[in-house]
Amino acid sequence: MRKFNISINSKSNARIRFLQSLNQADLIYYFYELFKEFSYTEPKINSFLIKETGNIRKKIHFTTRSLPCFNEIYSLFYKNRVKVVPNNIYELLTSVGLAYWIMGDGSWVGSGLRLHTNNFNKKEVELLNNVINTKFNLNSSINTANKFKSQYTIYISSKKIDSLRSLVSPYVLPSFSYKLGIK
Numbered sequence: 247m248r249k250f251n252i253s254i255n256s257k258s259n260a261r262i263r264f265l266q267s268l269n270q271a272d273l274i275y276y277f278y279e280l281f282k283e284f285s286y287t288e289p290k291i292n293s294f295l296i297k298e299t300g301n302i303r304k305k306i307h308f309t310t311r312s313l314p315c316f317n318e319i320y321s322l323f324y325k326n327r328v329k330v331v332p333n334n335i336y337e338l339l340t341s342v343g344l345a346y347w348i349m350g351d352g353s354w355v356g357s358g359l360r361l362h363t364n365n366f367n368k369k370e371v372e373l374l375n376n377v378i379n380t381k382f383n384l385n386s387s388i389n390t391a392n393k394f395k396s397q398y399t400i401y402i403s404s405k406k407i408d409s410l411r412s413l414v415s416p417y418v419l420p421s422f423s424y425k426l427g428i429k
Contacts, residue, residue, distance in 0.1 A: 247260050247261065247262050247263070247316065247319070247320045247323065247324060247329075248260065248261055248263065248327075249261075249312075249317070249320050249324070249327075250312075252326065252327060258312070259312040259313050259314050259316065259317055260312060260313070260316035260317050260319070260320035261309055261310045261311060261312040261313070261316060262281070262284075262309070262310045262316060263307060263308075263309045263310075264277045264278070264281070264289075264307060264308055264309070265305055265306075265307040266305065266306060266307070266350065267303065267304070267305055267306075268291060268303075268304035268305060268306050270306075270349075270350075270422075271289070271306045272419050272421045272422070273349050273350060273419065273422065274289050274306045274307065274308065275289060276419055277308075278308050281308075281310055284310040284311055284313060284315075285308055285309065285310050285311065286311060287308065287309075288308065289306050289307060289308040290306070290307060290308065291304055291305070291306050292304070292305055292306075292307070293305075322334075322338070329365060329366075330366075330370065331366055331370040331371075331373055331374055333373075335373060335374065335377050336377045336380070336381060339374075339377055339378075339381065341382070341413045341414055341417065342417045344378075344382065344413065344414055345414035345415075345416075345417035345418050346417070347361060348361070348414060348418065348422070348425050348426070349418060349419060349422040349425065351363075352425045353425060354424060354425050354426070354427050355401070356404075357403070357404035357407070357427065358401055358402055358403045358404050358407065358427075359401070359402045359407065359410065359425065359426065359427070360389075360399050360400070360401050360402075361374075361386075361399060361400040361401075361402070362391070362399055363398055363399055363400055364391050364392075364397040364398070364399065365397075366398070368388075368398055371388055371398040371399075371400065372388065374400060375387070375388050375400050378400065378402070382409075382410075382413060383406075383409065384402050384406045384409060384410055385402070385403065385405060385406050386400050386401060386402045386403075386406075387400070387401050387403070388400060388401075389401050407426070407427060410426065411426050411428070414426070
């Protein structure tokens, strides 16, 4: 999300940008259908060069208009323009939200699912992990995501994958079932 002026008395409104790699276009079009009345334009495809490798990647995205209806969500999930995990995430995270999270930032690894939480600090990831375990009983664990041990991911092992599948499958688009280990 973005809000151009975050001062207390600002009349600036928040907007949402949905962005994924082109191979996840189904998710962007799904979200566009949910948010199209809040958007000016349909999803667009852009290419960009990865300087380190010389490879070209394609992304697909759309952005909503800046509207007052997004301000409360923005204030929950952003502090000084930095994305955060709100303290009341237990009340906010639902099985639908978990399904969307998996489709956007999940990956099937070995025989389990990894939720990429790399941009959150350890305390925030611990809070998310606790919510997943207490609310959904998924026995998830925290793993380090890089060699510097400053980024963290959440892992749900094969022991609870059937529980996870029954919880989120009704909301996962068919083209994303591979993220639940379903071929």
